[in-house]
Amino acid sequence: MPEAATQSDQTDLDLESLAADAVAQAMKAGASDAEAVVREGDEFSVNVRMGEVETLKESGSRGLGLRVFLGLRSASTSTSDLTPDGIRQLVEGALALAKFTEEDPFTGLPETAEFGSIPGDLHLYYDDVYSLEGPERIEWARRAEAAALAADPRITNSDGGSFDAATGRKVLANSRGFVGGYRTSYAGVSAAPLAMDANGQMQRDGWWSGARRLADLESPESIGQEAARRTVRRLGARKVPTQRVPIVFAPEVARSLIGSVFEAASGDAIWRSASYLAGRLGQQIAAPTLHLVDDNTMLLPTGAGGFGTSPFDGEGLPSLRTVVVENGVLQTYLLNTYAARKLGMKSTHNASRGLAGTPGIGCGNLYLEPGTLTPEEIIAGVPAGLYVTSLMGFGVNVVTGDYSRGATGLWIENGQLTHAVEEVTIAGNLAEMLKNVNAIGNDLVFRGSVASPTLRIDGMTLAGA
Numbered sequence: 001m002p003e004a005a006t007q008s009d010q011t012d013l014d015l016e017s018l019a020a021d022a023v024a025q026a027m028k029a030g031a032s033d034a035e036a037v038v039r040e041g042d043e044f045s046v047n048v049r050m051g052e053v054e055t056l057k058e059s060g061s062r063g064l065g066l067r068v069f070l071g072l073r074s075a076s077t078s079t080s081d082l083t084p085d086g087i088r089q090l091v092e093g094a095l096a097l098a099k100f101t102e103e104d105p106f107t108g109l110p111e112t113a114e115f116g117s118i119p120g121d122l123h124l125y126y127d128d129v130y131s132l133e134g135p136e137r138i139e140w141a142r143r144a145e146a147a148a149l150a151a152d153p154r155i156t157n158s159d160g161g162s163f164d165a166a167t168g169r170k171v172l173a174n175s176r177g178f179v180g181g182y183r184t185s186y187a188g189v190s191a192a193p194l195a196m197d198a199n200g201q202m203q204r205d206g207w208w209s210g211a212r213r214l215a216d217l218e219s220p221e222s223i224g225q226e227a228a229r230r231t232v233r234r235l236g237a238r239k240v241p242t243q244r245v246p247i248v249f250a251p252e253v254a255r256s257l258i259g260s261v262f263e264a265a266s267g268d269a270i271w272r273s274a275s276y277l278a279g280r281l282g283q284q285i286a287a288p289t290l291h292l293v294d295d296n297t298m299l300l301p302t303g304a305g306g307f308g309t310s311p312f313d314g315e316g317l318p319s320l321r322t323v324v325v326e327n328g329v330l331q332t333y334l335l336n337t338y339a340a341r342k343l344g345m346k347s348t349h350n351a352s353r354g355l356a357g358t359p360g361i362g363c364g365n366l367y368l369e370p371g372t373l374t375p376e377e378i379i380a381g382v383p384a385g386l387y388v389t390s391l392m393g394f395g396v397n398v399v400t401g402d403y404s405r406g407a408t409g410l411w412i413e414n415g416q417l418t419h420a421v422e423e424v425t426i427a428g429n430l431a432e433m434l435k436n437v438n439a440i441g442n443d444l445v446f447r448g449s450v451a452s453p454t455l456r457i458d459g460m461t462l463a464g465a
């Protein structure tokens with residue numbers, strides 16, 4: 001995580017110099033190229049259950065990762081020991097490992113001319129996330145839970161209310177002259193009540209709000225009330241018969257479907273031929289109304305930077321806005337430098353980087369562009385089907401596109417939400433599901449780095465009683 005602003009003296013450490021020095025030491029010791037990433041951050045988290053503090057955590061961390069190259073060989077190591085001796089051992093260890101790795105003609109840093117960073121303030125960091133004193137943070141969690149408990153007499157218990165805050169900093173430097181860094185912040189509040197019906201059957205659900213700054217958080221009371229509404233509507237849930245019906249995905253579950261498309265379009269899956277989208281560039285893979293974008297540069301409507309926004313990617317390439325699917329046609333794969341070289345393409349600046357290991361591929365702000373219909377209008381157009389509000393399991397195979405997930409939600413009858421549904425499975429194939437997107441809602445809201453509006457998909461199998 002990036003750097004803390006108010007809770008510690010972490011900002012006193014010159015991370016840019018630390019990263020640049022690690023690179024310089026590696027080059028002096030014989031590396032042909034080197035790259036260092038330094039992260040530091042702190043976080044606060046409290047969970048209150050039935051009005052009492054159940055868990056409270058405050059922590060801070062620092063770490064440095066180093067990737068070195070010996071020609072076509074490479075290795076990476078990481079450490080939390082940022083003393084001169086600790087960094088010396090890190091460099092020695094990385095170079096020793098590199099000598100025993102296999103040569104790879106696709107390895108190596110990007111070309112020097114490719115490096116860069118988006119100029120200006122991307123509004124990723126706000127120091128108000130720690131503006132509340134400790135007792136006030138606990139009170140926010142307590143207020144969220146209390147609002148949920150007070151919303152309906154059928155809510156008799158709780159998994160708690162929570163408040164979280166975090167700040168951090170990341171710096172990346174390499175031997176080709178790139179040095180860049182940025183800070184981020186986050187605050188969140190949530191509630192997770194339990195409700196009981198007249199037969200003693202219990203249901204649980206929850207709701208949350210997250211933001212770059214405290215001022216943009218929804219109130220604890222509104223979070224608790226929405227969590228209560230979502231929990232109570234699940235009472236009386238039952239199975240429905242197995243059938244083929246339209247499935248309407250609520251935004252909070254539709255985003256997981258979009259995440260599966262990202263996995264299938266990831267360059268790592270493509271060059272390994274481990275995706276049903278391999279060889280499909282320029283082809284129609286979805287309904288003509290579907291437009292999928294990955295934007296690492298965007299600001300939220302509040303003016304704060306998106307949860308996936310950053311000035312540069314995990315290799316030091318400037319962030320981009322990339323149209324992945326346009327009018328249902330697959331325009332590009334999402335690539336870091338390594339995957340791009342394997343495929344004979346150019347990086348889309350989607351490298352993601354932890355402290356250890358080689359860069360992976362990550363999304364920025366990945367979202368499906370909204371349509372014009374309200375969720376109510378989409379539901380009103382369904383004679384019989386399921387409105388899915390939560391999914392279970394990981395039944396998505398991006399190699400074949402096969403999709404099967406446990407689901408709960410609300411039954412739609414004659415365009416109206418009627419009763420709660422549980423213990424059912426929805427199944428299909430991503431290739432057909434994307435082409436069978438019948439309606440896209442206008443309710444796109446970013447509660448994370450992946451977002452989708454409400455989606456209606458026809459022709460899926462619902463397995464129930």
